[in-house]
Amino acid sequence: MKTESKIAMGLAALLLLGLYYMPFWTISMSAPQYPEGIGMYIHIDDVTGHGRHDLQNINTLNHYIGMAEIHAEDFPEFEVMPWVIGFLIALGLIAAATGSMKLVITWIVLMVILAIVGLVDFYMWGHDYGHNLNPDAPIKVPGMSYQPPLLGCKQLLNINACSWPYTGSIFIGISFVMASGVVWYEKFKKKN
Amino acid sequence: MKKQKTKTLRGLLLGGGFVAVAAFLFTGCPSQQGMMDTGDAAQKVYVAPGEHDEYYGFFSGGYSGQLSVWGLPSSRLLKVIPVFSQDPETGYGYSEETKPLFETSYGFIPWDDSHHPHISQTDGDADGRWIFINANNTPRIARIDLETFETKEILELPNTGGNHASSFVTSNTEYVIGGTRFSIPYETDLDVPIDSYSDEFRGALSFIAVDQETGMMDLDFQIVVPPYNYDLGRAGKGPSADWVFFTTYNTEEAHTMLEVNASRNDKDFIAAVNWRKAAELVEQGHGETISAEYYHNYYEGKQGYAINDVKDQVTILDTREIDDEFIYYLPTPKSPHGVDIDPTGEFIVGGGKLATVIPVHSFSNMLQAIEDGEIEEYIDGIPVLNYDATIAGEVENPGLGPLHTEFDGRGYAYTSVYISSEIVKWSLETFEVVDRIDAYYSIGHLMITGGDTVDPDAQYMIGLTKTAKDRYLPTGPKQNHPAQLYDISGDRMELLLDFPTIGEPHYAQAIRADKIVDQVAQIYEMEENDHPHALLRIADNRVEREGNTVHIYMGATRSHFRPDNIEGIKVGDTVYIHLTNLEQEWDVVHGVAIKGANNAEILPAPGQTKTLKWEPTRTGIYPFYCTAFCSALHQEMQGYIRVSAEDSDVDLAWRTGTN
Numbered sequence: 001m002k003t004e005s006k007i008a009m010g011l012a013a014l015l016l017l018g019l020y021y022m023p024f025w026t027i028s029m030s031a032p033q034y035p036e037g038i039g040m041y042i043h044i045d046d047v048t049g050h051g052r053h054d055l056q057n058i059n060t061l062n063h064y065i066g067m068a069e070i071h072a073e074d075f076p077e078f079e080v081m082p083w084v085i086g087f088l089i090a091l092g093l094i095a096a097a098t099g100s101m102k103l104v105i106t107w108i109v110l111m112v113i114l115a116i117v118g119l120v121d122f123y124m125w126g127h128d129y130g131h132n133l134n135p136d137a138p139i140k141v142p143g144m145s146y147q148p149p150l151l152g153c154k155q156l157l158n159i160n161a162c163s164w165p166y167t168g169s170i171f172i173g174i175s176f177v178m179a180s181g182v183v184w185y186e187k188f189k190k191k192n
Numbered sequence: 193m194k195k196q197k198t199k200t201l202r203g204l205l206l207g208g209g210f211v212a213v214a215a216f217l218f219t220g221c222p223s224q225q226g227m228m229d230t231g232d233a234a235q236k237v238y239v240a241p242g243e244h245d246e247y248y249g250f251f252s253g254g255y256s257g258q259l260s261v262w263g264l265p266s267s268r269l270l271k272v273i274p275v276f277s278q279d280p281e282t283g284y285g286y287s288e289e290t291k292p293l294f295e296t297s298y299g300f301i302p303w304d305d306s307h308h309p310h311i312s313q314t315d316g317d318a319d320g321r322w323i324f325i326n327a328n329n330t331p332r333i334a335r336i337d338l339e340t341f342e343t344k345e346i347l348e349l350p351n352t353g354g355n356h357a358s359s360f361v362t363s364n365t366e367y368v369i370g371g372t373r374f375s376i377p378y379e380t381d382l383d384v385p386i387d388s389y390s391d392e393f394r395g396a397l398s399f400i401a402v403d404q405e406t407g408m409m410d411l412d413f414q415i416v417v418p419p420y421n422y423d424l425g426r427a428g429k430g431p432s433a434d435w436v437f438f439t440t441y442n443t444e445e446a447h448t449m450l451e452v453n454a455s456r457n458d459k460d461f462i463a464a465v466n467w468r469k470a471a472e473l474v475e476q477g478h479g480e481t482i483s484a485e486y487y488h489n490y491y492e493g494k495q496g497y498a499i500n501d502v503k504d505q506v507t508i509l510d511t512r513e514i515d516d517e518f519i520y521y522l523p524t525p526k527s528p529h530g531v532d533i534d535p536t537g538e539f540i541v542g543g544g545k546l547a548t549v550i551p552v553h554s555f556s557n558m559l560q561a562i563e564d565g566e567i568e569e570y571i572d573g574i575p576v577l578n579y580d581a582t583i584a585g586e587v588e589n590p591g592l593g594p595l596h597t598e599f600d601g602r603g604y605a606y607t608s609v610y611i612s613s614e615i616v617k618w619s620l621e622t623f624e625v626v627d628r629i630d631a632y633y634s635i636g637h638l639m640i641t642g643g644d645t646v647d648p649d650a651q652y653m654i655g656l657t658k659t660a661k662d663r664y665l666p667t668g669p670k671q672n673h674p675a676q677l678y679d680i681s682g683d684r685m686e687l688l689l690d691f692p693t694i695g696e697p698h699y700a701q702a703i704r705a706d707k708i709v710d711q712v713a714q715i716y717e718m719e720e721n722d723h724p725h726a727l728l729r730i731a732d733n734r735v736e737r738e739g740n741t742v743h744i745y746m747g748a749t750r751s752h753f754r755p756d757n758i759e760g761i762k763v764g765d766t767v768y769i770h771l772t773n774l775e776q777e778w779d780v781v782h783g784v785a786i787k788g789a790n791n792a793e794i795l796p797a798p799g800q801t802k803t804l805k806w807e808p809t810r811t812g813i814y815p816f817y818c819t820a821f822c823s824a825l826h827q828e829m830q831g832y833i834r835v836s837a838e839d840s841d842v843d844l845a846w847r848t849g850t851n
Contacts, residue, residue: 036778053715053776060750060775064824138751138825 001099005182009104012178013092015171019044019085024168025122026050027148029058031159041166044081046072065157066137067129067146077121084114092179101186108179111172123150233688236679239266244709247641249654249702250309250323251675253277256695257304259325259336264641264702265652267677267691275334275343276304276327280792283783284343287794288768288803289723292498296330296348297485305329308359308424308699311338312407316363316429316646320708322407323701324359324368331355333368333400335407339713340797344491347409350484350506351378351396357425360644361402363433367467368409370398371438375419378508380485389447393419397438399467408490411503413474415465415519416510418572419445421454422463424530424596429646430537432555434468437540441527454527455546459579461521462531462542464558469518470509478514479507495716495723495801511573520562521571523579524551530596530637534605535646539584539620541597541605550594550607552623554584585623590616596699598640600650600680608635608655615655615678617685629685632676634658640680641702649704653678653685656697663690673697714778716799723801725770730754735846742767742844748782748796749774750823752848753816756831760844763811763837769794772801783819786833793819808835 001009023041028050030037038057039050047070049055059069072078088110095103130147133140146156153162239245245263248270253260257277261270278285278294285294285302294300304327311318323336331352335345349355349370357371375393377384384392395417401410420440428435443460446453473479488501511519522540528551530543540553561581568576593611600606604626607616613634617627637656642649655676663674672692679686718728727733730747733754737743742765747754753771761767773782773796783795786806794802808814818829836842 057777060777138828 005186006096006099008178009182010096012175013089015175016085016089018171019168022167024166026164026166028162029159045078064139066134237265237689247702248705251693251697251700252306252309253694254696254698255305257306260694267689273341276306278302283792283794286792288805289497292500293346293489295500296487301330309701310360311701311703312365313361318645318703320703326355326358328354328356333359338708339711346489348486349398350486357422357438360425362427365402368400369425369436371422371425372396373421386447390445395419395422413479413507416508426531426533428533428537432537436465436467437531438463439528439531459523459525460527462524464520466518479509481505481507493722494720519574521574521576522553522582532597534599535601543595545593550587550590552585553582558582587618587623596637598638598643601648608638610634627684631655631657632663637699639700651681653680654700715776718799726801727772735844737844740765744769746771747774751825751829753831754848755846757847759834760842761835767806769804771796773798781820782822784816785819786816787814811835811837
């Protein structure tokens with residue numbers, strides 16, 4: 001691997017550090033009574049509100065339809081994810097230092113697998129959150145479930161919920177593109 | 193018969209002629225209404241649904257005792273802030289937290305008459321930290337903070353009868369002023385004949401220091417002055433910022449039938465007080481400490497019960513006993529009401545309510561007159577300056593009964609004229625009237641947006657009038673007092689809107705919304721709830737008995753109370769329901785009311801704790817419920833309290849959630 005590629009791969013790994021400082025996903029909700037909006041951010045180790053008290057207010061609203069309360073401590077993912085990302089950063093740095101193309105490709109494959117696993121996990125949580133409703137809920141709408149959208153917007157009773165990647169995901173994206181660029185450059189560009 | 197008719201006709205014609213001539217004499221030219229294009233006016237006041245107004249307007253409630261908040265120019269009522277009168281709507285003055293605010297040296301007083309709101313200032317400009325307002329009847333000053341729009345502090349003023357010349361602030365809110373409208377004896381509870389007026393009665397000018405961090409008021413000193421009526425006051429600006437000015441009437445020292453007896457002198461005075469010098473004299477120990485009883489009511493923390501700090505002395509400066517000169521009298525025709533200082537700080541405008549001119553003193557002339565010793569006489573050690581030496585001009589033909597003046601910062605002054613019911617605009621350069629417009633009807637104060645500062649915005653003007661008569665759909669013999677909104681951005685004043693208000697608005701203030709809108713709180717942070725009886729976690733809800741006193745620590749959240757079933761209360765108990773609204777969402781309010789409680793509701797804002805005192809006198813089952821339509825299941829937000837006989841052995845118990 002050329003030095004430029006090694007540097008690029010190192011930077012790609014280091015970009016993931018951003019995930020420790022910013023959320024990578026957001027769920028925004030709007031309703032007639034919430035002109036200011038209400039919503040939550042998902043970090044690798046936490047879930048927080050857009051506003052200081054949004055999480056509490058979302059839980060208050062959701063209890064009417066029997067949805068479970070959201071508390072960060074209920075998510076084992078938040079325990080695991082910082083370690084997984086840490087491992088990826090370390091592996092990426094090793095790949096950069098050694099210049100091993102195998103490691104770079106392994107790293108990219110791991111990223112893809114992780115993204116798929118993450119989305120599946122997110123979908124399963126959303127399904128459970130939206131379907132596993134308290135039978136004592138005051139408001140029951142026959143046939144209605146409240147699974148938030150995986151990606152995009154969805155009308156749930158009076159609330160329009162939108163689910164989108166957030167700033168942290170931009171770092172993941174750039175990191176992925178850079179690592180892929182290294183592979184492309186080393187494998188194909190150099191041969192021409 | 194025919195002759196009789198002719199005589200009557202002639203009489204009528206003659207009478208009409210006199211009235212016409214009199215009107216002409218008093219008002220000069222007939223009122224010239226600006227041509228009003230009503231379509232244009234409607235557009236100027238239209239603020240589309242969901243859009244915000246450009247200004248916050250704060251109107252005194254007068255005999256309602258409160259302070260109303262308006263959006264200008266739409267003139268929509270935004271809120272009524274309860275200040276000096278109990279307000280069952282919010283539980284203000286009924287909850288245990290707010291009741292102490294109403295305590296005075298005369299006990300609990302549920303009502304007062306609020307007159308002159310004034311926004312705190314920095315460098316002579318309104319800064320929107322706090323707004324002060326005076327109580328006229330039982331003399332007090334209140335401070336309202338403009339984060340929560342709630343009354344946070346009330347200070348009683350001793351030695352004062354009718355705190356009318358109040359609550360105006362100095363350029364950097366160093367002081368809020370108070371002044372006695374009715375002179376009274378200084379010695380507390382002195383029982384003397386009323387006709388000992390000139391010997392025993394004295395006036396009091398109060399200087400209340402303001403803590404720049406907390407806004408907390410402290411009566412620094414009072415100036416003992418001759419027993420006149422001190423009517424209104426204003427602080428100077430710029431070069432005159434170290435001075436405050438008070439109008440006086442009744443220099444005749446009448447104590448009966450003032451209508452006649454206090455209107456004899458051609459000139460009364462504007463008292464010019466060098467407050468900085470007075471404060472220095474006090475600091476240097478020239479003041480005298482006398483006993484006085486007055487209450488200072490305030491909150492110690494962010495929440496909790498207001499406390500009563502009972503003061504027992506006050507420092508006075510008596511002009512008869514101090515050689516240094518710090519106060520001067522400026523002779524001013526004739527029973528002046530308002531005294532207003534232009535944005536440059538140079539012109540001191542008196543509203544001689546019985547005068548045929550508007551007298552304008554010059555501050556620099558005044559300093560020169562003091563330096564040149566242009567003194568006519570001394571009254572109780574106070575130099576009376578020569579009128580001709582201080583006067584800068586007299587505005588002719590101002591109409592009849594000029595009261596108050598505000599300024600646009602573009603060289604013009606606007607004076608409200610009560611008897612001829614109009615506003616006159618005049619030039620500060622030529623002292624000539626340039627425009628006049630009718631007021632509906634009998635105008636008192638007027639207010640210019642951003643006014644009484646060094647830098648008025650002068651987009652709009654509000655006229656605060658005393659009677660509505662036929663202006664709106666009639667609502668009986670007693671109607672609400674009106675206000676008019678004028679556009680003053682052009683050469684001519686233009687009437688835009690005429691709307692009813694609450695109580696009797698005297699003075700008002702308006703500040704650009706963008707100066708305060710970002711500081712307005714949306715919730716009380718639960719994390720900062722320092723109320724001694726707050727329920728910080730809903731799981732801690734409980735009922736505690738201490739002898740005959742029962743404390744219920746109750747929480748409210750959409751859509752239930754915890755606890756909502758309570759037993760073991762007995763007739764003869766004093767029950768305190770401490771309701772914490774655990775919501776942390778803007779504008780989500782819960783209230784509680786109990787059947788048969790001789791009290792109002794309480795209505796805590798999100799994150800707030802309020803306490804309702806209840807003394808059940810009959811056994812039985814008492815439903816209580818949330819008074820605010822808080823949520824879809826608001827109707828379900830209810831509970832029961834069982835009250836048993838005094839000697840019953842029902843145990844104290846509380847529950848939620850198990851049917």
